[in-house]
Amino acid sequence: xxxxxxxxxxxxxxxxxxxxxxxxxxxxxxxxxxxxxxxxxxxxxxxxxxxxxxxxxxxxxxxxxxxxxxxxxxxxxxxxxxxxxxxxxxxxxxxxxxxxxxxxxxxxxxxxx
Amino acid sequence: xxxxxxxxxxxxxxxxxxxxxxxxxxxxxxxxxxxxxxxxxxxxxxxxxxxxxxxxxxxxxxxxxxxxxxxxxxxxxxxxxxxxxxxxxxxxxxxxxxxxxxxxxxxxxxxxxx
Numbered sequence: 001x002x003x004x005x006x007x008x009x010x011x012x013x014x015x016x017x018x019x020x021x022x023x024x025x026x027x028x029x030x031x032x033x034x035x036x037x038x039x040x041x042x043x044x045x046x047x048x049x050x051x052x053x054x055x056x057x058x059x060x061x062x063x064x065x066x067x068x069x070x071x072x073x074x075x076x077x078x079x080x081x082x083x084x085x086x087x088x089x090x091x092x093x094x095x096x097x098x099x100x101x102x103x104x105x106x107x108x109x110x111x112x113x
Numbered sequence: 114x115x116x117x118x119x120x121x122x123x124x125x126x127x128x129x130x131x132x133x134x135x136x137x138x139x140x141x142x143x144x145x146x147x148x149x150x151x152x153x154x155x156x157x158x159x160x161x162x163x164x165x166x167x168x169x170x171x172x173x174x175x176x177x178x179x180x181x182x183x184x185x186x187x188x189x190x191x192x193x194x195x196x197x198x199x200x201x202x203x204x205x206x207x208x209x210x211x212x213x214x215x216x217x218x219x220x221x222x223x224x225x226x227x
């Protein structure tokens with residue numbers, strides 16, 4: 001399944017399938033991006049980050065892709081598990097260097113067992 | 114290590130009342146942040162601090178005040194609470210601002226203003 005970002009805030013995926021969560025950003029000056037996972041009733045947890053000098057970064061079961069040409073960021077989760085059900089936020093710094101992050105509205109991922 | 118702790122977990126205030134949301138960290142991070150999260154929305158930065166004695170406004174500072182007298186503590190003060198301040202408040206810490214690693218979040222304080 002694929003989310004087209006903020007316009008489809010809920011993504012339902014079958015357990016075991018791959019998930020793709022998208023995020024569009026508007027500021028071409030942003031040079032650092034980060035994905036957070038927030039489970040119900042908890043604070044956000046770091047998943048993975050990427051700098052603008054990279055277009056791909058992999059973690060454990062997760063991959064972040066950055067397309068600066070179209071200002072698009074995606075989070076891919078391999079073999080989605082019920083424990084992946086949460087709201088996923090992308091965040092960016094909107095000015096180069098050490099500036100506070102700006103968070104998107106988030107996408108809710110629901111895993112169907 | 115406790116990480117980032119926040120108290121209280123829940124609070125109901127009447128319009129016009131004041132309160133202080135507490136945030137403490139034992140990670141020895143210089144940077145601390147306060148966010149609010151409205152239902153179904155992302156996080157908005159209220160205030161942040163790059164070290165003891167230094168604070169800066171974020172995106173939505175109106176109606177709030179902060180202080181940072183120690184590295185460990187970063188309390189958020191609400192004066193004259195308003196219904197628009199009903200939200201979940203998250204404190205976070207980090208080694209630096211964006212580009213210098215992740216932020217670590219506390220469990221949140223759910224505030225309702227009636």
